[in-house]
Amino acid sequence: xxxxxxxxxxxxxxxxxxxxxxxxxxxxxxxxxxxxxxxxxxxxxxxxxxxxxxxxxxxxxxxxxxxxxxxxxxxxxxxxxxxxxxxxxxxxxxxxxxxxxxxxxxxxxxxxxxxxxxxxxxxxxxxxxxxxxxxxxxxxxxxxxxxxxxxxxxxxxxxxxxxxxxxxxxxxxxxxxxxxxxxxxxxxxxxxxxxxxxxxxxxxxxxxxxxxxxxxxxxxxxxxxxxxxxxxxxxxxxxxxxxxxxxxxxxxxxxxxxxxxxxxxxxxxxxxxxxxxxxxxxxxxxxxxxxxxxxxxxxxxxxxxxxxxxxxxxxxxxxxxxxxxxxxxxxxxxxxxxxxxxxxxxxxxxxxxxxxx
Numbered sequence: 394x395x396x397x398x399x400x401x402x403x404x405x406x407x408x409x410x411x412x413x414x415x416x417x418x419x420x421x422x423x424x425x426x427x428x429x430x431x432x433x434x435x436x437x438x439x440x441x442x443x444x445x446x447x448x449x450x451x452x453x454x455x456x457x458x459x460x461x462x463x464x465x466x467x468x469x470x471x472x473x474x475x476x477x478x479x480x481x482x483x484x485x486x487x488x489x490x491x492x493x494x495x496x497x498x499x500x501x502x503x504x505x506x507x508x509x510x511x512x513x514x515x516x517x518x519x520x521x522x523x524x525x526x527x528x529x530x531x532x533x534x535x536x537x538x539x540x541x542x543x544x545x546x547x548x549x550x551x552x553x554x555x556x557x558x559x560x561x562x563x564x565x566x567x568x569x570x571x572x573x574x575x576x577x578x579x580x581x582x583x584x585x586x587x588x589x590x591x592x593x594x595x596x597x598x599x600x601x602x603x604x605x606x607x608x609x610x611x612x613x614x615x616x617x618x619x620x621x622x623x624x625x626x627x628x629x630x631x632x633x634x635x636x637x638x639x640x641x642x643x644x645x646x647x648x649x650x651x652x653x654x655x656x657x658x659x660x661x662x663x664x665x666x667x668x669x670x671x672x673x674x675x676x677x678x679x680x681x682x683x684x685x686x687x688x689x690x691x692x693x694x695x696x697x698x699x700x701x702x703x704x705x706x707x708x709x710x711x712x713x714x715x716x717x718x719x720x721x722x723x724x725x726x727x728x729x730x731x732x733x734x735x736x737x738x739x740x741x742x743x744x745x746x747x748x749x750x
Contacts, residue, residue, distance in 0.1 A: 394418050394451065394458075396443030398580050399515030399560055401450040402572045406559040407513050408454045415509070416451030416458040418444050419495060421467040422591050446580045453576065463499055470494035472591060476601050479629045482652040483727025486544075486696070487589055493547045501552060512556050518542045519561035520553050529553035531680050531738040534561045543696050546731045546741025547678045598630040612657030614641060617650070617666050625659045628652045634667060634723025648723070668720035669747040674730045677711045677742030681734070690732040690739050692717070694724045705732055705739075713742070720750040 394400045394416045407414050444460060451458035471490045478485035496514065504512055517534035518541050529550055534540040539560075548556065563569055573581035592600045602608065609627030616622055623641045625631065631639075635649045639661070650667045651660035660666070672694070681688075686707060691700035692715055702718040715730060724747050731741035 394447035395515070395586070396446035396450075396580065396583075397515065397586060398570060398573045398578065398583050399517075399585075400447070401515075401576075401578050401580060402569050403513055403515040403559045404450065404454055404456065405572060405576050405578075407557070408456065412511075414454070414456050414513070415507070416447060416454075416456045417500065417503075418447045418458070418460050419467075419500060420444075420460050420462045420464060421491070421495065422464060422472070446583070450578055450580070453578070461500070461503060463495055466499050467491070467495060472604070476604060478727040479597070479601055480654075482628065482654050484632050484725035485727050486729055487591075489544045489547070489729055491590075492544055497548060497552050497556070501555075510555060512552075514556075514558060515560055516541045516545060516558050517560050517563075518545055518558045520556060520558060526682070528682065529680075532561075533733075533736040533738075534558075535564045536566070539566060542738050543693055543729065543731050543741075546680070546729060546738055548680065549678070553680075598627065601629055610657065612659065614639070615658050615660055616647075617660060617662055622647075622661060628654065628657060628659055631659050633725035666749065667722055668750040669717070669724040670720050670750045671714060671716040671748045672721075672724055672730060672744050673708070673712065673714055673746035674705075674742040675712045675745045677713055677740055679740040681737075681739045683707060683710070683740075688732075688734075688739065690715075690734060692721075693731050693733065694721060694744065695728055700733060703732075711742070 394404060396418070404414060404416060448458045471487050471494065474490055475485045475487045497512065501512055517536055517539040519532040519534060521530045521532055523530055531542055531545060531548060531553065533542045560569060570581050588595050609629050611624050611626055612628065614622040614625050622643070626640070631649045631652065633649055636646055639647070645663055647661040647663055648667050649659055650662040653660070684707060688705050690703055690705050692703045693700045701721050703715050706714045706716070708714055715732070724744060726744050726747065728744050729741050730744050732739035
């Protein structure tokens with residue numbers, strides 16, 4: 394329970410349906426990466442006030458509430474990985490890693506130790522069981538604007554079997570808030586969390602510098618022919634597809650399309666160099682049964698972006714090559730590529746290589 398309205402209503406629905414429940418909040422970090430104590434930010438999560446909100450909701454539902462200290466695992470599996478991906482020129486997705494390694498791994502194992510049969514969260518997604526295939530399936534939420542299936546592609550069959558998403562069938566957020574109001578929850582009108590919890594000011598580069606104690610040197614902005622366009626302020630400050638905030642006076646809009654860590658150069662393009670024809674996706678998890686050779690899919694390469702029709706070719710047990718029907722814009726290494734068959738998640742993994750148009 395994050396202290397937000399979604400997990401609170403999910404808990405209320407489970408209690409109403411007769412389940413014996415306990416509320417759990419994970420203590421993942423101290424202060425968002427600075428030395429000034431706890432940061433309270435209405436667009437982030439995991440603050441002290443969030444814990445108090447979760448506790449109040451739990452008690453109002455007659456549930457015991459516990460706070461588990463998972464800071465060590467969060468540092469290793471989320472923050473350190475976040476920094477490493479940026480340092481190696483990629484664009485990380487720490488919220489996926491938090492879900493994967495904390496909620497559905499560390500917390501899942503703790504639930505087993507406590508004798509709990511099911512993990513329940515406020516995610517917007519749907520789990521179905523296909524009797525003909527004897528397989529659990531992950532499906533998009535009814536509310537397409539809130540759908541979070543993209544950040545849950547890693548779920549295994551065992552995890553899907555023991556997980557419930559009570560909000561997946563809701564068609565709008567207002568219905569969820571009305572339930573919270575009916576129960577008298579103080580967080581019924583609480584804004585959704587948007588920022589990364591350990592970087593609540595949204596300044597990723599400054600956080601990385603504080604966290605590592607390193608200074609990332611200036612280098613050259615270059616075009617696709619190697620012509621120097623200006624000086625950048627450290628490659629960790631730029632992401633693939635970025636146009637604003639480059640600090641350059643250019644005759645036409647240009648976008649970041651490549652970061653060369655060895656030469657410390659950031660390459661800009663006017664547009665055509667921003668498109669990828671195919672990608673390699675590794676650490677791949679199949680929710681569908683893995684096909685022998687290939688499968689037609691639609692692909693999402695960033696959270697809440699449109700899907701692109703493609704063919705996915707099996708390379709190995711945990712790797713695929715995805716060839717887009719039409720070149721895809723601003724595909725970044727380190728992000729997740731999630732494959733869909735209509736509303737169902739086929740599987741997903743991490744983008745490790747991109748091939749230009």
